[in-house]
Structures are given as C-alpha cells and as structure tokens.
Amino acid sequence: MANIQEQISKICRSAQFDESGEFLLVTVPDENWHATARALKEDLGFDYLTALVGVDWKDSMGCVYYLTNSQTQEIIHVKVTTANREKPLLHSVSDVWAVANYQEREVYDFFGITFINHPDMRRFFLRNDWVGYPLRKDYDADPNLNPVPHDDEQNEDETFSLVESENGELKRVDKKVFADDEYVINVGPQHPSTHGVMRYRASLEGEVVKKVDVVSGYIHRGIEKLCEGLMYPQTLLYTERMDYMSAFMNRHALCLCIEKALGIEVPHRAELIRMMMDELMRISSHLLSYGCLTMDQGATTAFFYGFRERELIYDIFDRTCGARMSMSYDTIGGVVADVHPDFVKDVRNLCDVVEDKLKEYHKLFTGNVIAVNRMKGVGLLSKEDAINYAVTGPTGRASGVHCDVRKTHPYSLYDEVEFDEIILNGGDSMDRYMVRMKEIEQSIKILRQCCDMMDKEEGNEYCATVPKMIKLPAGHWYQQVEASRGAFGVYLESDGDPKPFQKPYRMHFQSPCFNLVGIVDLTCKDNLIADLITITASIDYVIPDIDR
Amino acid sequence: MEVKNPKIKSMKHEDFKNNDYIERLVADLNASGTNVVVGKLDQLINWGRANSLWPFCFGTSCCAIEFMCLGAARYDMARFGFEVARNSPRQADYIMCQGTITHRMAPALIRLYEQMAEPKYVIACGACTVSGGPFKKSYCVVKGVDEIIPVDVYLPGCPPRPEAMFYALLQLQRKIKLQKFFGGDNRKESRQKFFEQQAKKQKETPNAQTPNIAEDAQAMPGKED
Numbered sequence: 161m162a163n164i165q166e167q168i169s170k171i172c173r174s175a176q177f178d179e180s181g182e183f184l185l186v187t188v189p190d191e192n193w194h195a196t197a198r199a200l201k202e203d204l205g206f207d208y209l210t211a212l213v214g215v216d217w218k219d220s221m222g223c224v225y226y227l228t229n230s231q232t233q234e235i236i237h238v239k240v241t242t243a244n245r246e247k248p249l250l251h252s253v254s255d256v257w258a259v260a261n262y263q264e265r266e267v268y269d270f271f272g273i274t275f276i277n278h279p280d281m282r283r284f285f286l287r288n289d290w291v292g293y294p295l296r297k298d299y300d301a302d303p304n305l306n307p308v309p310h311d312d313e314q315n316e317d318e319t320f321s322l323v324e325s326e327n328g329e330l331k332r333v334d335k336k337v338f339a340d341d342e343y344v345i346n347v348g349p350q351h352p353s354t355h356g357v358m359r360y361r362a363s364l365e366g367e368v369v370k371k372v373d374v375v376s377g378y379i380h381r382g383i384e385k386l387c388e389g390l391m392y393p394q395t396l397l398y399t400e401r402m403d404y405m406s407a408f409m410n411r412h413a414l415c416l417c418i419e420k421a422l423g424i425e426v427p428h429r430a431e432l433i434r435m436m437m438d439e440l441m442r443i444s445s446h447l448l449s450y451g452c453l454t455m456d457q458g459a460t461t462a463f464f465y466g467f468r469e470r471e472l473i474y475d476i477f478d479r480t481c482g483a484r485m486s487m488s489y490d491t492i493g494g495v496v497a498d499v500h501p502d503f504v505k506d507v508r509n510l511c512d513v514v515e516d517k518l519k520e521y522h523k524l525f526t527g528n529v530i531a532v533n534r535m536k537g538v539g540l541l542s543k544e545d546a547i548n549y550a551v552t553g554p555t556g557r558a559s560g561v562h563c564d565v566r567k568t569h570p571y572s573l574y575d576e577v578e579f580d581e582i583i584l585n586g587g588d589s590m591d592r593y594m595v596r597m598k599e600i601e602q603s604i605k606i607l608r609q610c611c612d613m614m615d616k617e618e619g620n621e622y623c624a625t626v627p628k629m630i631k632l633p634a635g636h637w638y639q640q641v642e643a644s645r646g647a648f649g650v651y652l653e654s655d656g657d658p659k660p661f662q663k664p665y666r667m668h669f670q671s672p673c674f675n676l677v678g679i680v681d682l683t684c685k686d687n688l689i690a691d692l693i694t695i696t697a698s699i700d701y702v703i704p705d706i707d708r
Numbered sequence: 709m710e711v712k713n714p715k716i717k718s719m720k721h722e723d724f725k726n727n728d729y730i731e732r733l734v735a736d737l738n739a740s741g742t743n744v745v746v747g748k749l750d751q752l753i754n755w756g757r758a759n760s761l762w763p764f765c766f767g768t769s770c771c772a773i774e775f776m777c778l779g780a781a782r783y784d785m786a787r788f789g790f791e792v793a794r795n796s797p798r799q800a801d802y803i804m805c806q807g808t809i810t811h812r813m814a815p816a817l818i819r820l821y822e823q824m825a826e827p828k829y830v831i832a833c834g835a836c837t838v839s840g841g842p843f844k845k846s847y848c849v850v851k852g853v854d855e856i857i858p859v860d861v862y863l864p865g866c867p868p869r870p871e872a873m874f875y876a877l878l879q880l881q882r883k884i885k886l887q888k889f890f891g892g893d894n895r896k897e898s899r900q901k902f903f904e905q906q907a908k909k910q911k912e913t914p915n916a917q918t919p920n921i922a923e924d925a926q927a928m929p930g931k932e933d
Contacts, residue, residue: 467780
C-alpha cells in the first residue's frame with residue numbers, strides 16, 4: 161500500500177490518502193484527475209474501472225471511482241469532488257477507461273455534472289425534456305414538473321461536448337449523433353429480439369452496420385433514489401427486480417454489504433444455502449440465455465428444451481421460498497427460513513437431470529451448421545477491449561479475461577469448494593455461448609459439493625442475531641459478487657444518522673449489464689444488421705438491470 | 709332474449725372467485741333487453757373471438773419471464789386458444805402489459821395500443837401495471853397502466869404465477885362472451901369515454917414547465933456568445 165501511495169504522490173502532489181476504510185481511498189483534486197487517471201492505468205496497472213458512483217454530499221458533489229488492477233486484483237478508490245452546485249464540472253476519463261463513457265452520462269443524467277472533454281454529453285436514462293436531476297438531494301419531486309408524457313419523444317440527435325483547450329479555456333462544441341446523409345434504422349423499443357425494452361439506432365451502409373446508438377431508459381424505475389427513502393431491510397426487495405435472472409446473487413450482494421458494515425458473522429449453514437441458491441439461479445439464467453439465443457436464430461424447439469429444465473429449478477425455489485421468481489429469501493444475517501426437508505435430494509436430482517440434458521442441448525444446437533455460421537467469428541471482442549470496457553461475466557471470460565469474482569475476491573464459501581473458471585480466448589459469439597454452457601457444468605460441480613457439505617452440516621442455525629433497528633456507522637462500503645452476467649457491485653454510503661429509522665444516504669448498484677451494453681457498438685460495427693440480433697443475444701444482457 | 713352467465717370450456721362458473729362483476733354485467737344486459745337475432749349473432753362472434761385470443765409480446769421486465777413459462781411446455785397456453793404470441797400489434801388481439809411502464813415507455817405503449825386492430829383488450833399483468841407496485845413512489849413510473857390505456861382485467865402479483873395468468877386470461881374470455889354489438893357493454897363507447905376523460909384530465913393538470921434544454925445549453929460555461 162505504501163508503495164502505491166508514494167507513486168500516486170509523485171504523480172499528484174495534492175493527493176490525500178485514507179486507509180481507514182476497506183480499500184485505500186485517494187482524494188484527488190479535479191484539475192489533476194485526468195493526468196492521475198492516466199498514470200494510474202498506464203504505470204500502476206489499474207486498468208479496470210470497476211464502478212463509477214456519483215454522490216451528492218450536499219456541500220459538494222462528485223464521483224467515486226473504484227479501480228481494480230487486473231493482474232494483482234488489488235482495489236483502490238478515488239474521490240473527485242466539485243463544490244459548484246450551479247454548474248458542476250469534472251474532467252472526463254472516458255478516454256482512459258472506455259467504460260466511463262456511459263457511466264459519466266449516467267452521472268450527468270442523475271446529478272447534472274458535466275464532464276469536460278466527454279465526447280457525447282446526453283442524458284442516458286431520462287427523456288431529454290426531463291426537468292431536474294433526480295438523484296440530487298434537493299431534487300423537486302413534484303409530479304406536475306414531470307407529468308406522464310403522452311407525446312412521442314423527439315430523437316436526441318444533437319449532442320455536445322465541452323472541450324478544454326491547452327490554456328484551460330472551455331468551449332462548447334455542438335455535434336450530431338448521426339450525419340445528415342447517414343441511413344439510420346430504428347430497432348425497438350418494442351422489438352421481440354431486444355430481450356426487453358431497449359432501443360438501438362443503427363447507421364447502415366448497405367447491410368453493414370457502421371454505428372449503433374443505444375437509447376436506454378425505457379425501464380428506468382429510479383431504484384437508487386427509491387432506496388434512499390427506505391430502511392435497509394426494505395431496500396433488499398429492489399435487488400431482485402433489477403436482474404431478475406440473478407435475483408439471488410443481487411440480494412446476496414446487498415446482504416453481504418450491509419453485514420460487512422454491521423460486522424455480522426453469518427452462520428455457516430446460511431452461507432451454504434445462499435451459495436447453493438446462487439448456483440441454482442446461475443443454471444436457470446444460463447438455460448434462459450440458451451433458450452433466447454437459440455430462439456433468436458430461429459431454433460424455437462431448443463427454447464422449449466431450455467425452459468423444461470428451468471421449471472425443475474423453479475420447483476426447488478418454490479418449495480423452499482414459496483415463490484417461483486422474486487423469492488425474497490436472503491435476509492440480513494442469513495436466510496429467512498430453513499430449506500425444505502427435501503431440498504438436498506431435489507438439488508441432487510436436478511444435477512443429474514441437467515448434466516444429462518446438457519448433452520441433448522449440444523446435440524440439438526451447438527454443432528448445427530446454421531448456429532456455427534452465425535456465431536463463429538461474429539461479434540469479436542478482444543481482451544484489451546474487454547478490459548477497457550470493464551466487461552465481466554461470461555462475455556468477459558469468452559475474451560480471455562480472468563474476471564470471475566468467485567475466484568478473484570472469494571466471498572461466501574467459494575474458497576471452500578473446487579471449481580474451474582471457464583476462460584476461452586475466441587471472443588466471438590460462439591465462445592460466449594460456450595462459456596455459459598460450460599459454466600452450467602461447473603455450477604453442477606459446486607452444487608454437488610454443497611450437497612455433501614449440507615449432509616455433514618451440524619448446526620441448523622440459518623440466521624444470525626440481527627438488531628431490530630439496523631443502524632450503520634458513517635462510512636461507505638463496496639461489495640461485489642459474481643452474478644449470472646458478471647460482477648454485480650453494491651456501493652453503500654451511510655451518514656451515520658442516529659435516528660431509529662436509518663436510511664441509506666446513497667446506494668448505487670453497479671450492474672454488469674450496464675457495462676455489457678457499452679460494447680454493442682463495438683462488437684456490431686462492420687457486421688451485418690442481421691447479426692446485431694445474434695450478437696446482442698450472445699452478450700445476453702437483461703434490460704431492467706441496465707436501467708435500474 | 710335472456711342473457712345467461714357466460715360459459716367457457718376450461719373452467720366452471722362456480723369455480724371462479726370473482727363472479728360479482730360478471731353477474732352485474734349480466735343483470736345490466738337483461739335489464740336493457742336484447743334483440744334475439746342480433747343477440748344470437750353476438751354469441752356466435754364472441755364464441756369465435758374468445759377462443760382464439762392472440763397475445764401481443766409486450767414484456768418489459770420480470771413478468772415477461774413468467775409469460776415465457778406460460779408459453780413453454782409445462783403450462784402451454786395454446787391449450788386455451790391463446791395460441792401464438794405475435795410480435796406485431798397489427799396481428800394481436802390483446803396486450804398483456806408485463807412489467808413496469810415508465811415515463812419514457814408510456815408514449816410507446818399508447819402508440820402500440822393504437823396500432824392494434826379492433827377488437828382489442830388489455831390485461832394489466834403484475835403489481836407494477838396495476839398500481840405502480842413497489843415502484844409507486846418513483847419519480848418516473850406510471851402509477852398503473854390504466855392512467856394511459858383502458859384495462860379489461862387486472863392481475864396482481866409480483867410477478868403473478870403462470871396459474872394466475874391463466875385465471876386472468878379465462879376471465880377475459882368470459883368478459884368477451886358478454887359483449888354486444890349494439891348497446892349493453894359496448895367496447896367502443898367505453899373506450900371513447902376513457903380517452904375523453906384522459907384528455908380532460910390532461911387539460912386540467914397545470915402545464916408543465918417547458919423544457920429548458922436550450923437555455924441550459926446557453927448557460928454552459930465557455931459558450932461563446
């Protein structure tokens with residue numbers, strides 16, 4: 161740590177350090193931030209921008225950047241603030257880490273912070289006629305200011321960037337998203353192959369895609385703002401409604417984060433149950449993505465096969481949690497209730513069934529000549545780009561990045577079980593698909609070990625003793641888990657409010673799908689328009705997870 | 709001609725838990741009286757309509773996954789005539805709103821609804837579309853899809869189980885069987901009334917502040933005048 165501090169001090173003399181939290185906190189003044197960011201990436205190897213969180217601290221506003229070194233897996237975080245509330249300005253780092261492009265647009269949307277030198281300053285989630293910046297603490301939530309619109313939205317063709325010249329002068333440059341002579345077609349927001357309400361505008365040259373403009377926010381529900389109005393146990397429910405195909409993992413992440421802040425030790429049995437549920441959810445999610453990917457290529461039968469086995473997983477959830485989806489099972493300190501008496505038996509049975517059926521899936525689809533032609537060598541994503549765009553999960557691993565949080569920062573009991581991290585190097589649609597299929601096998605391997613552990617488990621305590629009123633000390637925490645589609649992170653900030661009904665000061669969910677949508681333009685470029693559908697299906701994002 | 713309680717093949721009248729509104733509709737129809745010829749013709753048409761309802765694929769979030777389960781092998785909604793999920797509103801009979809409708813999505817939903825051919829029905833599926841659900845307090849969620857389009861059947865749950873979705877679909881079948889071309893429960897009239905009220909309500913709400921994007925842009929630092 162001391163070494164890093166010295167090196168950062170050399171780059172930026174005015175940097176301040178704080179080691180009291182879980183990770184090293186560096187506070188950098190805005191004027192030095194861009195140079196520091198570049199040095200952090202190029203000299204110190206912090207090439208992964210794990211999370212970018214905008215926060216309104218009332219007297220100042222700013223961003224917290226979580227950076228990971230992809231070699232050593234070390235995490236630090238950097239805080240950059242501005243005191244100007246009227247016209248807040250920060251320097252953009254989108255040229256350093258490409259993923260910051262969309263994330264800074266999100267911060268602009270929520271807080272109104274304009275990023276200097278950002279290439280495309282538009283709102284990301286909200287309509288461009290929205291009044292106010294909703295995540296600011298002084299936001300006026302009067303529904304009359306923003307009534308339900310009945311008129312169609314105008315295309316956001318105009319954008320601007322604030323360019324800083326060498327002598328420090330700022331100049332606004334107006335731009336157009338698409339040139340006047342470009343042929344732009346619209347896909348979505350209601351389109352069967354976008355897997356939800358996502359909209360693309362693709363510029364074409366003949367049949368070849370030249371640029372894709374992502375228009376998101378059609379299912380933006382403002383979960384982060386809603387969480388600020390609820391107590392900690394209440395906020396748990398929203399995690400399951402973001403990526404509903406990783407409901408358990410997302411809820412697990414928030415539980416772990418709150419437990420970390422409270423310093424609660426979770427019973428071994430509870431962690432084991434949580435882990436098993438996570439892996440069941442992962443199988444379920446990968447089966448769904450198999451079904452959708454096949455259906456998008458016209459193989460409707462395979463979809464039915466995928467859903468057949470998913471029903472068995474739903475049955476297990478149903479018996480233990482009482483619901484097929486939105487299970488609300490994890491809670492702060494453990495799980496809500498003990499598992500069904502037949503749980504272990506059911507899981508063992510499921511492992512056998514899925515293992516057997518996987519062969520059938522491969523026979524049905526994987527070697528098919530249409531599937532191979534449409535996926536092999538299509539939608540290439542290089543390892544450098546995957547890191548630059550902070551892509552994690554099966555998509556990242558298909559490009560050869562070692563990014564499984566279960567291995568890099570083991571949580572729960574993942575260091576007690578044996579499994580392999582699937583890494584392929586092709587970076588095309590086929591490899592993304594294959595990583596998922598192989599991960600199902602690994603999940604089965606984990607589940608079998610867990611079943612044996614459950615048999616040996618002596619304690620039957622499933623939830624730790626948790627105070628009735630959950631009050632967190634002042635501070636901030638970040639917790640990552642491996643969701644079905646990549647690293648899901650929770651940023652939690654508490655102001656240490658001594659009142660009995662304490663609410664989070666700021667809660668941010670760093671969803672993997674948000675980063676995944678960033679590579680749509682990159683991977684679809686110079687491919688056929690018909691392949692846009694297969695590429696996005698192989699990237700496999702869930703729209704409510706992007707929009708939150 | 710006497711109107712009786714609607715009969716559908718899949719479920720008995722007594723097995724439904726919400727019969728009061730159907731019975732009310734029947735009483736209304738009986739009170740107003742129906743011509744025998746037209747009534748019989750209505751019955752024939754409604755028999756056809758109720759038994760081949762094609763859904764429009766409109767899923768925004770979690771409920772859509774359960775709807776996919778409804779179409780898959782175990783639940784298989786084709787058994788009841790809800791055969792093929794259509795991707796074009798032009799070919800669909802009813803729209804099942806699955807998932808939250810946000811401010812940005814609302815105009816698109818209205819447009820899709822308008823694009824559907826007559827006769828068209830709406831099922832509000834899930835807590836979000838019924839009332840806003842867990843997101844009721846959000847700044848950009850429509851608090852119930854009935855704020856923007858008329859709803860025929862409300863289906864609570866977060867998300868509703870596929871069995872519950874069947875229940876809602878069968879309720880819709882019964883409702884269709886009671887519709888009359890002339891008088892009585894007239895779809896066209898009630899919808900017209902709905903949209904007139906909508907327009908009135910919109911006029912009454914104080915005008916929203918006109919977006920000041922252009923002004924904002926003017927005020928940006930570094931803007932050269």
